[in-house]
Amino acid sequence: MAGEILVVADQTDGTVKRPSLEAMTAGATLAAAHGCGTLAVVAGPGAADAAAALGTHGAAAVVTLDVDTADRAAWAEAVAGVVSERKPAAVILAHTAVGKELGPRLAGLLEAPLASDCIALEAEGGALIARRPVFAGKALVSVTGTGEVLIATVRPNAFAAKENAAAGTVEAGTVAPATRGLGAVLKEILASAEKKIELTEAGIVVSGGRGLKGPEHFGMIEDLASALGAAVGASRAVVDAGWRPHSEQVGQTGKTVSPQLYIAVAISGAIQHLAGMRTSKYIVAINKDAEAPIFKLADYGIVGDAFEVVPRLTEAVIALKAQG
Numbered sequence: 672m673a674g675e676i677l678v679v680a681d682q683t684d685g686t687v688k689r690p691s692l693e694a695m696t697a698g699a700t701l702a703a704a705h706g707c708g709t710l711a712v713v714a715g716p717g718a719a720d721a722a723a724a725l726g727t728h729g730a731a732a733v734v735t736l737d738v739d740t741a742d743r744a745a746w747a748e749a750v751a752g753v754v755s756e757r758k759p760a761a762v763i764l765a766h767t768a769v770g771k772e773l774g775p776r777l778a779g780l781l782e783a784p785l786a787s788d789c790i791a792l793e794a795e796g797g798a799l800i801a802r803r804p805v806f807a808g809k810a811l812v813s814v815t816g817t818g819e820v821l822i823a824t825v826r827p828n829a830f831a832a833k834e835n836a837a838a839g840t841v842e843a844g845t846v847a848p849a850t851r852g853l854g855a856v857l858k859e860i861l862a863s864a865e866k867k868i869e870l871t872e873a874g875i876v877v878s879g880g881r882g883l884k885g886p887e888h889f890g891m892i893e894d895l896a897s898a899l900g901a902a903v904g905a906s907r908a909v910v911d912a913g914w915r916p917h918s919e920q921v922g923q924t925g926k927t928v929s930p931q932l933y934i935a936v937a938i939s940g941a942i943q944h945l946a947g948m949r950t951s952k953y954i955v956a957i958n959k960d961a962e963a964p965i966f967k968l969a970d971y972g973i974v975g976d977a978f979e980v981v982p983r984l985t986e987a988v989i990a991l992k993a994q995g
């Protein structure tokens with residue numbers, strides 16, 4: 672079938688970001704269902720080194736772009752140039768900060784439809800269908816492109832990143848940057864002093880709510896998260912109270928997470944919170960109120976006092992890890 676599935680990947684120093692590897696795998700799976708080929712486009716210093724990882728995750732060919740990735744407009748224009756030349760059936764990006772900037776820019780440049788934050792991609796009767804949650808995750812909408820190309824961003828952790836042993840040969844080509852008058856210039860990258868796991872990309876998230884009664888009690892959430900190698904999240908009540916930064920807020924007006932495991936501690940389960948975590952694979956709720964709405968969504972529930980349950984859970988995790 673005409674038209675490849677093109678995946679725009681993000682990398683740093685030659686290492687492809689995990690959400691981009693997930694997007695690559697999602698693209699390769701869609702291409703197999705659609706009966707077409709795959710192409711990855713990767714930009715910036717180290718792009719050539721990133722090509723091999725994209726190949727093992729399903730890219731049959733990789734185009735490297737010689738473009739300053741800090742200049743999102745230039746990056747989008749360079750990708751749009753590849754799209755105009757290769758005429759893919761779909762362009763897939765990870766729904767990360769980068770994907771959220773590039774996706775709409777590409778849609779604008781190519782006058783193409785955009786389906787953002789998708790959790791499923793399918794091929795049906797020759798058409799590509801992207802499914803995305805709406806109404807705070809209560810319903811799924813199916814988006815089918817009416818133009819030549821459909822652009823879709825995929826939610827981190829919604830697709831597994833899988834290495835494909837049957838990966839084709841990677842033929843990296845290079846596209847020079849477009850000549851532009853105005854644009855951002857990358858002067859310096861300052862690494863964050865904090866070595867925190869990015870909430871939206873974490874495989875495990877431990878979130879705390881108002882039932883923890885004060886910021887001083889978040890230490891036990893951090894301890895459990897550290898034992899599990901998880902990111903820390905919070906409900907809006909906690910963020911509004913100034914106990915935790917907004918960057919940790921999960922929900923409708925915070926971040927959307929979709930980890931393998933989401934542990935909600937002393938969180939009631941308001942619809943706006945559920946909107947940000949309901950697609951998590953396994954949900955564990957710890958709440959002293961057996962009637963708390965969070966238990967309706969949870970796969971596993973512990974009715975108990977978080978101040979007793981959480982430290983014991985942390986001890987158990989540490990003991991299990993010590994056993995290897």
Ligand SMILES: Cc1cc2nc3c(=O)[nH]c(=O)nc-3n(C[C@H](O)[C@H](O)[C@H](O)COP(=O)(O)OP(=O)(O)OC[C@H]3O[C@@H](n4cnc5c(N)ncnc54)[C@H](O)[C@@H]3O)c2cc1C
Nearest residue numbers: 880881882906907908922923924925937939943944959977
């Ligand atoms: C427009 C709008 C947008 C919103 N966006 C968001 C959003 O993005 N994210 C979000 O989270 N909320 C959001 N909210 C707020 C949301 O409606 C809830 O108010 C909020 O999620 C409640 O936070 P909570 O569960 O921490 O607190 P509460 O609802 O007060 O729940 C605290 C829970 O802790 C339990 N508890 C108390 N003590 C203990 C204990 N010792 N051990 C165990 N459990 C205990 C209680 O039983 C209770 O269930 C939004 C609201 C609006 C109107």
